[in-house]
Amino acid sequence: MKVLSHRGYWKTVAEKNTPAAFERSFSLGFGxxxxxxxxxxxxxxxHDPPARGALTADDLLAIHQRHDAALPLALNIKADGLQSLLLASLERLPQLDxxxxxxxxxxxIQWLKVGVPIFTRHSDVEPDPVLYSSSAGIWLDGFHGDWWDGAVIARHLDAGKRVCIVSPELHRREHxxxxxxxxxxxxxxxGTVMICTDLPEEAREYFGNDH
Structure with missing residues (x-):
């Protein structure tokens, strides 16, 4: 199972979504x-409305490319209409996962029109994932509890979807x-199954497989 750090591999809250957190994540082999x-x-x-001096997406991609270019990136889109801005960066890196x-x-729908892979969310409050047939994968989440099981994951894999599981500690639950x-x-x-976690090194050790 591939391990993805949540907002980079941060050691303090202030490090979330910072160059230091991304350098640490990619240098250790985590998406x-x-x-x-x-x-x-x-x-x-x-994550929040940005202030001047925020890290640019191109700077993030530059950090990523200095390490393992195959490490997956899950890009949480916080505003509409970003397609042209992101495409300009992605087109320079056609092999990017x-x-x-x-x-x-x-x-x-606009992301699908420009050919960028989307993951649709399947959760305890979204039991019927939207745009399922067009989606490359599933963002498997549990807002109020860990409702999913191996059968749910297997069903998505059988449908040809990749799956990224949201680890419970992201919702402040025991994992x-x-x-x-x-x-x-x-x-x-x-790589068809991933887990997004605040505990990437612990996850790697626990699941005992590749990164």
Missing amino acids: TETDLRDLAGQLVVS AFVFDMSIPDA RAAWERLANDGLPSD
Whole structure:
């Protein structure tokens, strides 16, 4: 199972979505999830409305390319209409394993039109993932509990989807029981299943497979 750090591999809250967190994540062989917005005509990394001086998406990609260019990037789209800005960066890196998720439905349709892979969310409050047939993968989430199991994941894999599981600690819940279920399910390690976590080194050690 591929491990993705959540907003980079940060050691303090202030490091989230910073160059230091991304350098640490990529240097240790983890992909990452991060947030994209626009600011003054530029694409920037920021979970909240960005301020001047925010890390640009191109700077993030430069850090990524200095390490393993095959490490996956999960790009959480926080504003509509970013297609042209991101495409300009992605077209320079045609082999990049990147996908977008969490945008509005009308905006998701625009991402599909320009050919950028999208992941649709399947969660306890979204039992019927939208745009399923057009999506490259599933962002498997649990807002109120860990409702999913190996059968849910297998169903998506059988439909030709990749799956990224949101680890419970991202919702401030204990993660060990869910991790144990995943380990017992014997999920593939070929990149079709990923986990997004605040504990990437612990996840790698626990699942005991490749990065």
